[in-house]
Amino acid sequence: MFYESHVYPDPGYPVICHSIRMQGDRNFVNAHWHENYELLHVMEGELEGLLDGRKFHARAGETVVINSGVMHYLHAATPVCSYECLIANADLLYQRGMQPDKPVFQEVLADAETADRLHRIVQEHFQRPCLFQMNVLAQIDGLFVHLMRNFRQEHMEEGMAPVAGSHEAVKHAMRYIHAHYAEPLTLDDICRQVGFAKNYFCRVFAEYAGLPPIRYLNHVRCEDARRMLRAEGCTVAEAAQRCGFPNVSHFSQYYRKVNGHSPSVDSKNGSGK
Numbered sequence: 001m002f003y004e005s006h007v008y009p010d011p012g013y014p015v016i017c018h019s020i021r022m023q024g025d026r027n028f029v030n031a032h033w034h035e036n037y038e039l040l041h042v043m044e045g046e047l048e049g050l051l052d053g054r055k056f057h058a059r060a061g062e063t064v065v066i067n068s069g070v071m072h073y074l075h076a077a078t079p080v081c082s083y084e085c086l087i088a089n090a091d092l093l094y095q096r097g098m099q100p101d102k103p104v105f106q107e108v109l110a111d112a113e114t115a116d117r118l119h120r121i122v123q124e125h126f127q128r129p130c131l132f133q134m135n136v137l138a139q140i141d142g143l144f145v146h147l148m149r150n151f152r153q154e155h156m157e158e159g160m161a162p163v164a165g166s167h168e169a170v171k172h173a174m175r176y177i178h179a180h181y182a183e184p185l186t187l188d189d190i191c192r193q194v195g196f197a198k199n200y201f202c203r204v205f206a207e208y209a210g211l212p213p214i215r216y217l218n219h220v221r222c223e224d225a226r227r228m229l230r231a232e233g234c235t236v237a238e239a240a241q242r243c244g245f246p247n248v249s250h251f252s253q254y255y256r257k258v259n260g261h262s263p264s265v266d267s268k269n270g271s272g273k
Contacts, residue, residue, distance in 0.1 A: 006036055006087060013133045014089035015140070017125040021082040022047075028075035030219055031209035033171070037088045038066040039143075040074075041118045045081035049074040052167065053207040056108050063109045063118060065147070068102045071171065073210035084122040088140055098144055106151040114151075117143045169194040169201070170208040177213070181220045182244040187213060221245065222258040229266040236263045 048057040221243040228234040240251035255263045
C-alpha cells in the first residue's frame with residue numbers, strides 16, 4: 001500500500017477503528033501514508049517502525065501519533081504485539097475548530113490520559129451502545145483538545161522534516177511501483193522515474209519505507225497475490241503471472257519470505273499446478 005484513501009460508509013461518522021494483533025507471519029504493515037491522523041495504543045508487546053524515515057519504539061501502554069501526511073512503516077518488536085487504532089478524519093477535525101491546519105504532535109506518548117481516552121473511544125466504537133456515534137465524536141474532540149494543549153509541536157523538531165526532494169521521490173516511486181508491479185520492473189526502471197542514482201535512491205527509499213525498492217516491489221506483488229489466491233481462487237501459477245513474477249519458483253520463494261508459508265497454503269485450489 002502506498003497512499004491510503006479512507007472510505008467511510010457513513011459520511012456523518014468519519015471514524016475508523018481497528019484492533020490489531022501482529023503474530024507469526026503478519027508481523028508488519030507495509031509503508032504507506034494518508035492525510036488523516038492515526039493514533040495507536042499499544043496494548044501488548046512492543047511496536048516499532050519508521051515515521052518519515054525516523055525510527056520509533058513504543059511499549060505497552062504508550063501511544064504512537066502518526067501525523068497527517070507522514071509515511072509510516074510498522075512492525076512488531078516482540079513475537080506478539082497488539083494495538084488499538086483510531087483514524088480520525090482530518091477535515092472533520094478542522095471543521096470542528098482544530099487550528100492551525102495540520103498541527104504536528106509528539107509521536108510517542110507515555111501519557112496515561114491519552115491512552116485511556118483512546119481506549120475508551122475504540123471500545124465505544126466496537127460496543128455500539130445507544131448514541132455511540134455522538135459519544136465517539138465528542139470523545140475525539142476531547143482527545144485532540146488534550147493533544148493540542150499538551151503535545152503539540154510549536155515547530156517541527158530537528159530531524160522531523162524529510163530531506164528536500166527525497167520524501168516526494170520515495171512517494172513517487174511507490175506510486176509507480178503500485179501502478180506497474182505486474183510488469184517486469186527493474187531497479188533501473190524505478191530510478192529513472194525519480195531521477196536519482198541507484199545507490200543513493202536505494203538508501204533513501206529504505207530509510208523511509210523500511211525496505212529496499214525491489215524488496216518493497218516483491219512485498220506489493222505478494223500482498224496482491226495473497227488476495228488473488230484467497231478471494232479470487234486463482235491458482236498459484238495464475239497469481240504468479242498476474243503479479244509480475246517471471247516463474248512460479250521465483251514467486252514461491254518470495255511469497256514464503258513475505259508471508260512465512262508457501263502460496264499453496266492460501267490457494268483455494270491447493271498447489272495450483
